[in-house]
Amino acid sequence: MNATRARVTRVTVEVTYSDEEKKIIEINPEDTEALFWSDRAVNEILANYYKGNHKKTSEEDKNEIGEIAGIDVDHITPEVVVALWNSSVNKDKDGDRPAILRKARTCIPTVPCKRC
Numbered sequence: 001m002n003a004t005r006a007r008v009t010r011v012t013v014e015v016t017y018s019d020e021e022k023k024i025i026e027i028n029p030e031d032t033e034a035l036f037w038s039d040r041a042v043n044e045i046l047a048n049y050y051k052g053n054h055k056k057t058s059e060e061d062k063n064e065i066g067e068i069a070g071i072d073v074d075h076i077t078p079e080v081v082v083a084l085w086n087s088s089v090n091k092d093k094d095g096d097r098p099a100i101l102r103k104a105r106t107c108i109p110t111v112p113c114k115r116c
Helices: 039-049 059-069 078-085
Strands: 011-016 022-027 032-036 101-104
Touching (some): 011 032, 032 039, 078 101
């Protein structure tokens, strides 16, 4: 069978924060493998992916994830993913939690809905 797979060329996510502010996030499907937006998907699928799966992580990525999650990161583990999922997207620690996590092709989970 020589069928060609159709491909996703654009993904747009609209996030609404607790203060009703909305943010449109464009996700690049060329460097994104998956999006996760529920506790169950993050805890049972994404976090489990990193159980014993120690992908090489750059110092820059470790530092960025550690800063967002508020922990020291040696490599990505289920605990790091959960800490990232439970981090604040605001500048204060009690702010909104992420609406989505993005798994990049480089195997690094990120929070694309942080408020800047």
